[in-house]
Amino acid sequence: xxxxxxxxxxxxxxxxxxxxxxRVISGAVxxxxxxxxxxxxxxxxxxxxxxxxxxGLLKRTSCSVVKGAGVRVVIGDKTGYSYTDHLNFTNLxxxxxxxxxxxxHTSDVPAQEIVGASGAPHNxxxxxxTPIDVELSDKxxxxxxxxxxxxxxxPRIKNVTVSLGVEDYNIVIATxxxxxxxxxxPLVRISVSCLAExxxxxxxxxxSGGGGRYEFGFFTDLDRWRKHALDAAKxxxxxxxxxxxxxxxxxxxxxxxxxxxxIHEAVGHGLEGDFNRKGTSAFxxxxxxxxxxxxxxxxxxxxxxxxxxxxxxDDEGTPTQSTVLIENGILKGYMQDRMNAGLMGVASTGNxxxxxxxxxxxxxxxxxxxxxxxxxxxxxxxxxxxxxxATTFGGGQVDITNGNFTxxxxxxxxxxxxxxxxxxxxxxxxxxxxxxxxxxxxxGNDMALDEGIGTCGKGGQGVPVGVxxxxxxxxxVTVGGxxx
Amino acid sequence: MSTMNTQKLESLxxxxxxxxxxxxxxxxxxxxxxSESVSCGVRLAEVEELTGAQDRSLRFRALVGKNAAVxxxxxxxxxxxxxxxxxxxxxxxxxxxxxxxxxxxAHQFAKTFPALNLYDEAITKVDVNTKxxxxxxxxxxxxxxxxxxxxxEGGSFSDSRGSVxxxxxxxxxxxxxxxxxxxxxxxxxxxxxxxxxxxxxxxxSRTLAGLESPESIGVEAARRxxxxxxxxxxxxxxxxxxxxxxxxxRLLGQFVGAMDAxxxxxxxxxxxxxxxEVVAVPELVIIDDGMIPGxxxxxxxxxxxxxxxxRVLLKDGKxxxxxxxxxxxxxxxxxxxxxSTSNLFxxxxxxxxxxxxxxxxxxxxxxxxxxxxxxxxxxxxxxxASGIWxxxxxxxxxxxxxxxxxxxxxxxxxxxxxxxxxxxxxxxxSPTLKIGKMMVAGS
Numbered sequence: 001x002x003x004x005x006x007x008x009x010x011x012x013x014x015x016x017x018x019x020x021x022x023r024v025i026s027g028a029v030x031x032x033x034x035x036x037x038x039x040x041x042x043x044x045x046x047x048x049x050x051x052x053x054x055x056g057l058l059k060r061t062s063c064s065v066v067k068g069a070g071v072r073v074v075i076g077d078k079t080g081y082s083y084t085d086h087l088n089f090t091n092l093x094x095x096x097x098x099x100x101x102x103x104x105h106t107s108d109v110p111a112q113e114i115v116g117a118s119g120a121p122h123n124x125x126x127x128x129x130t131p132i133d134v135e136l137s138d139k140x141x142x143x144x145x146x147x148x149x150x151x152x153x154x155p156r157i158k159n160v161t162v163s164l165g166v167e168d169y170n171i172v173i174a175t176x177x178x179x180x181x182x183x184x185x186p187l188v189r190i191s192v193s194c195l196a197e198x199x200x201x202x203x204x205x206x207x208s209g210g211g212g213r214y215e216f217g218f219f220t221d222l223d224r225w226r227k228h229a230l231d232a233a234k235x236x237x238x239x240x241x242x243x244x245x246x247x248x249x250x251x252x253x254x255x256x257x258x259x260x261x262x263i264h265e266a267v268g269h270g271l272e273g274d275f276n277r278k279g280t281s282a283f284x285x286x287x288x289x290x291x292x293x294x295x296x297x298x299x300x301x302x303x304x305x306x307x308x309x310x311x312x313x314d315d316e317g318t319p320t321q322s323t324v325l326i327e328n329g330i331l332k333g334y335m336q337d338r339m340n341a342g343l344m345g346v347a348s349t350g351n352x353x354x355x356x357x358x359x360x361x362x363x364x365x366x367x368x369x370x371x372x373x374x375x376x377x378x379x380x381x382x383x384x385x386x387x388x389x390a391t392t393f394g395g396g397q398v399d400i401t402n403g404n405f406t407x408x409x410x411x412x413x414x415x416x417x418x419x420x421x422x423x424x425x426x427x428x429x430x431x432x433x434x435x436x437x438x439x440x441x442x443x444g445n446d447m448a449l450d451e452g453i454g455t456c457g458k459g460g461q462g463v464p465v466g467v468x469x470x471x472x473x474x475x476x477v478t479v480g481g482x483x484x
Numbered sequence: 485m486s487t488m489n490t491q492k493l494e495s496l497x498x499x500x501x502x503x504x505x506x507x508x509x510x511x512x513x514x515x516x517x518x519s520e521s522v523s524c525g526v527r528l529a530e531v532e533e534l535t536g537a538q539d540r541s542l543r544f545r546a547l548v549g550k551n552a553a554v555x556x557x558x559x560x561x562x563x564x565x566x567x568x569x570x571x572x573x574x575x576x577x578x579x580x581x582x583x584x585x586x587x588x589x590a591h592q593f594a595k596t597f598p599a600l601n602l603y604d605e606a607i608t609k610v611d612v613n614t615k616x617x618x619x620x621x622x623x624x625x626x627x628x629x630x631x632x633x634x635x636x637e638g639g640s641f642s643d644s645r646g647s648v649x650x651x652x653x654x655x656x657x658x659x660x661x662x663x664x665x666x667x668x669x670x671x672x673x674x675x676x677x678x679x680x681x682x683x684x685x686x687x688x689s690r691t692l693a694g695l696e697s698p699e700s701i702g703v704e705a706a707r708r709x710x711x712x713x714x715x716x717x718x719x720x721x722x723x724x725x726x727x728x729x730x731x732x733x734r735l736l737g738q739f740v741g742a743m744d745a746x747x748x749x750x751x752x753x754x755x756x757x758x759x760x761e762v763v764a765v766p767e768l769v770i771i772d773d774g775m776i777p778g779x780x781x782x783x784x785x786x787x788x789x790x791x792x793x794x795r796v797l798l799k800d801g802k803x804x805x806x807x808x809x810x811x812x813x814x815x816x817x818x819x820x821x822x823x824s825t826s827n828l829f830x831x832x833x834x835x836x837x838x839x840x841x842x843x844x845x846x847x848x849x850x851x852x853x854x855x856x857x858x859x860x861x862x863x864x865x866x867x868x869a870s871g872i873w874x875x876x877x878x879x880x881x882x883x884x885x886x887x888x889x890x891x892x893x894x895x896x897x898x899x900x901x902x903x904x905x906x907x908x909x910x911x912x913x914s915p916t917l918k919i920g921k922m923m924v925a926g927s
Binding site: 054055057058059060061062063064065066067068077078079080081082083084085086095098099101102105106135136137140158159161195197203204205245247248249278279280282358360394395396397398399400401402403404405406407408425426427428430431432478479480481482 | 527530531532533534535536537538539540541552553554555556557558559560568571572575576578579580582612616635637672679680681682712715717720749750751752854855856857859861862864866867868869870884885886887888889890891923924925926927
């Protein structure tokens with residue numbers, strides 16, 4: 001981007017100049033550059049709009065106007081951070097002074113080479129019209145249509161809750177390496193939740209959703225909204241007939257797409273650079289070793305056009321990339337930000353992320369998925385005598401240090417003699433990251449990414465991510481049901 | 485920060501309310517919060533992270549007849565606020581009507597604001613080196629507790645002070661200031677031949693003097709890591725499960741979450757329609773008390789200006805009420821009693837923790853759960869778990885990679901013992917609870 005254009009954007013969006021940012025940065029780290037001090041300013045401005053539909057009417061309309069900046073000073077493995085939501089030169093200087101205080105607690109740090117972001121930012125989510133500006137009436141019409149479609153699916157659908165979130169942020173990252181990097185980040189998301197009730201008063205819920213870094217028209221193109229309405233309604237109705245999930249170890253087949261949450265929890269977090277630098281991950285000493293079945297290849301890919309987890313540059317300005325984490329079962333790479341990469345003597349992989357200007361960044365996932373294999377889903381299901389087949393998940397959690405992960409199946413079916421039979425209630429699945437993926441015995445040819453609703457939490461910060469996987473058979477997973 | 489700043493914020497809130505009336509809102513409310521916080525993290529006896537923050541935000545809700553819209557902003561300049569009010573009113577008009585939308589009635593607002601001792605001047609006077617020192621002490625105590633402590637996630641200290649102002653077009657205006665501080669440690673233990681285990685422990689308080697010692701925090705973090713070394717899986721079986729106070733508090737939060745009146749009118753809670761009915765054992769008493777001086781969850785009024793009270797949510801095994809905000813109140817035809825909780829707890833019972841563990845022949849002492857596995861519609865509960873296996877009334881060996889499952893309604897009717905060990909360590913607290921039978925899934 002041309003310098004003049006950067007100047008115009010800075011002053012229009014944030015009311016500061018590039019030379020002011022320069023003064024803020026040099027004031028923070030000028031005297032510590034000889035020990036490899038690094039400083040960046042992250043400016044964020046934009047709007048978020050949320051609509052909630054419930055019980056057949058528009059329940060809540062809200063809007064949030066965001067403008068602020070965070071100043072970070074890094075020396076070795078130490079970070080100072082401060083931010084202001086009242087953006088002007090004076091407050092930026094104040095924030096820089098607080099962030100710089102870390103330098104006073106740092107002695108004798110070996111000089112470190114700081115490598116700047118290289119390569120041009122991608123252009124993964126160009127939009128012509130911001131989703132914020134679409135008329136409220138058009139957004140309300142979409143919510144109403146989803147409600148009607150879900151209710152039309154089955155008279156047992158008693159309530160439909162829909163939430164629509166659209167946001168559009170401008171980001172500027174200025175660094176002590178004389179870089180000023182801009183990004184415009186749109187994001188749209190819709191979530192549908194249906195409540196079904198049968199004539200005996202039993203109630204069950206189903207949900208579906210999607211989105212990405214697109215214009216609002218994403219939902220109306222190809223009638224995508226209708227699929228979410230029908231999927232949520234079908235899941236709720238199916239669950240009315242569900243029996244308690246079994247308890248104990250059994251063969252589990254995971255369907256394609258959203259069940260990729262398994263990969264995110266079982267290996268993704270454990271391969272983030274910070275835990276591995278500190279030696280607190282269950283994967284810490286396993287680089288180059290077999291950590292999964294040879295059928296398993298896992299990739300983190302921030303460069304997929306329009307995807308919810310994609311970024312043109314990460315939150316310290318490094319262009320995102322495709323990083324192979326596990327190849328044919330062998331551990332190949334970690335996800336890194338600049339600080340942890342520098343301390344481990346490798347390059348950043350463009351995985352530095354933060355929730356907002358209020359948060360110091362850290363290594364995070366983008367879109368993390370398991371690559372496809374050879375078999376059809378039908379073959380895989382046919383191979384199982386008794387087990388469960390799970391397709392929708394409610395999220396998960398992992399203990400990085402011992403590697404134990406859980407993820408929560410919302411809807412699943414029993415497999416009996418190679419066929420899907422009775423729907424079973426939701427249950428938590430639990431396993432151990434470095435062990436569980438050794439038990440992957442079949443991998444489908446139907447790799448799919450999720451539809452774009454995932455938010456990952458780490459250290460109290462939520463960031464949008466993508467997950468994905470093909471149909472996968474895992475032998476011996478512990479299923480936490482109540483049945484026999 | 486207290487008096488001076490709340491006066492300034494009150495006058496800003498009054499300005500927004502008067503602008504809203506002038507620009508055509510039929511009703512409105514505005515909530516402003518402002519806070520300053522510092523957090524420090526140390527790791528391996530060195531400062532690792534220092535963060536200082538000044539936060540502020542304003543949330544404005546405009547009603548135009550039965551249409552409503554909400555805007556949040558951090559831009560407090562009067563010119564910007566007038567623009568924001570105008571845009572919110574336009575958004576409300578473009579929105580759609582909801583006959584139940586509105587404000588509480590005049591007689592429902594908090595009339596007096598009791599002094600709840602939420603602000604401690606001492607916290608605001610601590611210098612950063614003292615804060616770092618506290619974090620260092622917590623980590624050092626954890627690292628020194630046992631030779632099997634081999635790594636650290638660090639020690640931390642953080643504090644904040646802030647003010648909240650709420651004003652609306654019905655004449656309510658109220659404000660309060662509060663402080664809090666907390667100290668924590670996270671530690672890693674390892675031993676040949678078994679997986680590394682983490683342990684963490686923390687304490688929060690509204691006053692500096694009320695904070696537990698950094699040494700005790702560190703030692704407890706280490707104890708929690710070490711007792712999980714060598715954890716193994718057990719066979720799937722139905723057994724009694726003893727929830728430690730932290731796990732019991734988490735279960736309590738999930739149960740009471742289903743008392744939210746918005747789930748009740750939607751029919752999306754297993755407690756809908758159950759007021760007055762038996763949903764738990766008669767010994768179980770659940771209280772929500774926002775008037776406890778100096779407690780973490782205390783506040784003089786809620787987000788709508790409704791008074792904070794002491795509410796009995798469950799007694800004699802019977803559900804006493806829902807948590808009702810003014811919208812849900814209109815929708816259900818009930819008097820609102822505040823839609824949020826403050827200090828939520830289960831009253832202490834008569835058994836010591838030792839007696840409870842001693843009563844179990846074969847079962848699980850649950851110390852950690854993971855995953856979202858709770859369904860408020862059906863009450864179905866299934867969580868990843870770890871803890872200590874109980875054999876013949878003794879804590880025998882650590883277990884992990886298992887799940888515990890049941891239905892919360894059945895679990896509450898199957899509480900066999902309630903501990904005497906209630907301690908107010910957070911907003912939601914419980915003594916130890918023993919549940920007669922749950923499904924544990926393992927190998």
